[in-house]
Amino acid sequence: SDVCSSDLAATIYELEKLRCNLCGNVYTAEAPAAGEKKYDESAASMIALLRYGSGFPWNRLEGLEASLGIPLPAATQCEIVAETAIPLQPALDELKRQAAQGEVVHNDDTSMRVLSLDRDADISPERTGVFTSGLVWIYQKRRIALFFTGCKHAGENLAAVLQQRSPDLPPPIQMCDALSRNVPKLPEPLQTLVANCNAHNRRNFVKVTSSFPEECRFVLETLGEVYGYDEQARALGMSQEDRLHFHQQHSRPVMEKLHIWCDVQFEERKVEPNSGLGQAISYMLKHWEKLTLFLRMAGAPIDNNLVERALKKAILHRKNSLFYKTRKGAEMGDLFMSLIHTCELNGINPFDYLTELQRHTEELKQAPAKWMPWNYRETLARLAIPAAA
Secondary structure (H helix, E strand, O other), rough: EEEOOOOOEEOOOOOOOOEEEOOOOEEEEOOOOOOOOOOOOOHHHHHHHHHHOOOOHHHHHHHHHHHOOOOOOOOHHHHHHHHEEEEEHHHHHHHHHHHOOOOOOEEEEEEEEEEOHHEEEEEOOOOOOOEEEEOOOOOOOOEEEEEEEEEHHHHHHHHHHHOOOOOOOOOOOEOOOOOOOOOOOOOHHOEEEEEHHHHHHHHHHOOOOOOOHHHHHHHHHHHHHHHHHHHHHOOOOOOOOHHHHHHHHHHHHHHHHHHHHHHHHHOOOOOOOOOHHHHHHHHHHHOOOHHOOHHOOOOOOOOOOOOOOOOHHHHHHHHHHHHHOOOOHHHHHHHHHHHHHHHHOOOOOOOHHEEEEEOHHHHHHOHHHHHHOOOOOHHHHHHOOOOOO
């Protein structure tokens, strides 16, 4: 009988048994030939998509399939995905190579747990935290998401990716919050132009709004005006240069007014430096140059929300599954999250993409650049092989 759902399709063979009335022996019908391949590529794609794209824990995924009449144990699903990850590694390596050539990168960390992570092999034993770093690169108007789980911080993972950057390219713009661990420690040719996140800056004032309502209202409305101009530039489809000139014309006077107001609060002793509002103002003044890079550099983002949204995949995994069991499991999660979210950021069907990669592993191994989410359908067309509907 065929069992089909929106998640997986399975064919279950029920073998008929007959008993002989004379001798009492039971004879079981022979099983039909099921073919050499037990699981179709689409099965691995759907399991990976549910597990790492939607955050289903293994046991919950097993229960879902069982309720649909598909007997697929959690251990079996894990084995299917683990076997699938190996031939897909060239696609991730090519994503990292192309990302390193990008013009803008967003990066940040979120905490993660790996039960049997070998800290000594990963980094110095003094490092106690485990993180998932998210990097979202913008390269030729495409967005590439990369995830790294381990003891390294976002800045260290970014440094590793930048090692593949062409020396002929100018430094990329890096958007992050003001934590020093987010900035890579690299020689000058590989350094980045750091911009800080105005969403983090704004959040400092939101936290103290109840204690300083009038002052915080002024700051929040001022920043809201700048965000409004940035949204106008996006809605009008402006080029990076046009967006820069637009911000210089409209946002620069607004930000200069805000800077003057901040200086006055301390100069006229209207705010105690140690108060919540004083600390929020001090943070903004200390990082002013990096917070306003979008007024001086074409393409500089205004905040780090792009990677904050990307890290929700890792946070969803942490919420539902609590941890990765091994380093290998964490690397497998990083691979599938990177491929899936890159597809989502570029409007590509991740299920179709993962399925086609599995069906063309040899071609992927030979020319991974031709099997990126944005050009794999063109490659399929050249091979005269129709993509899955």
